Amino acid sequence: MTGDPRRWASEPGVPGVVRYWGPYLYRSAFHATTEAEECERALAHLRDLVMVEGAATIAAIVLETVVGTNGILVPPDGYLAGVREICDQFGIVLIADEVMAGFARCGEWFAVDRWGVVPDLITFAKGVNSGYVPLGGVVISDAIAATFADRPFPGGLTYSGHPLACASAVGAINAMREEKVVENARRLGEEVFGPALRALAEKHPSVGEVRGLGAFWALELVKDRATREPLVPYNASGADAAPMAAFAAACKEGGVWPFTHFNRTHVVPPCTISDEDALAGIAVLDAALDVADGYCA
Incomplete structure (x- = not known):
């Protein structure tokens, strides 16, 4: 059994996999x-x-x-x-x-x-x-x-x-x-990424939620905070994916190559990243989120 709602079909007599909803x-x-x-x-x-x-x-x-x-x-x-x-x-x-x-x-x-x-x-x-x-x-x-x-x-x-x-x-x-990499990752989450990314959420209406630990974070982007409508539909492509494509392009223009998945962008840098480099990357996200805000209701 794995944490996903879809069930995998299996041949008769062959063990199957059942997926389930996890907390979200x-x-x-x-x-x-x-x-x-x-x-x-x-x-x-x-x-x-x-x-x-x-x-x-x-x-x-x-x-x-x-x-x-x-x-x-x-x-x-x-x-x-x-x-x-x-x-x-x-x-x-x-x-x-x-x-x-x-x-x-x-x-x-x-x-x-x-x-x-x-x-x-x-x-x-x-x-x-x-x-x-x-x-x-x-x-x-x-x-x-x-x-x-x-x-x-x-x-x-x-x-x-x-x-x-x-x-x-x-x-x-x-x-x-x-080099105390574990301790550094924990500190980055508590003192750098957590506070800085939550500040972005207060500033940008396109940020629906910020979540993460250590050096493992995501911003969930939305068109409307009240309804939580995703910035792009699930598994969007073509014109439907334009808002996230524009956001990603703005990140690249600022010097950050983002990881995006559906309506989310992830912030998962090296656990050894310096505070200065982390904040520089977040500044690029800040500017790119201005582009995402343009698609909000």
Whole structure:
């Protein structure tokens, strides 16, 4: 099971994947008005789905600790603990996808650390070595590792445990510790990105919401704050995508190459970025948002 509403069809007799709604208060699927309501209702939805599908048919629940490309969705306090409780109650493995959120990105070694939740498996990749060499891995809990004490682990291919890739990870982790990259990312979120991006939201009517942690942020752009109508429709193309295209072009003209997805622009710089460079980039966003404001109601 993964945190998305669409279900993947599967061949008869082949295990399938069921997707579910996760918490997203700004566009709540649960008609919630507070983070507490969103948390409670999202967990009730997941629990109901486990009941309907049958807990015995569910091997694992997989989720991005902080959803990345789909919007930098930070879970409300209590949500991950609630998912852990559901998994423990029904004997389901909890897998945290930290490929984007891990290794300082959210101001913690792993984003789950912020909420004190311990998954059974953690998947990671590029953050572990800044992508210098292709590498991915899985952190396995003691309980699951123990199940392979008397049977082989059915994993591993040609490049598993590649010495060069693993050496780059060791070097990067040591550098992150010595240079306090995790602490710096946390400080950037608290002292630079959070305050500066929220100031943009107060200034620009096209900014519907600002959300993020550490060096992991998103601005959700809208045509109308009251109705929360997105600046462009879902999966827009052609003329429908013009407002976001104009915004992105303005960013590039100012010297910043933006990451945009649907009606959002993400602010995800290196965790080692200086305050000066961060603020310079935000100044370019400020000017580009003037263009987005022109499409507001």
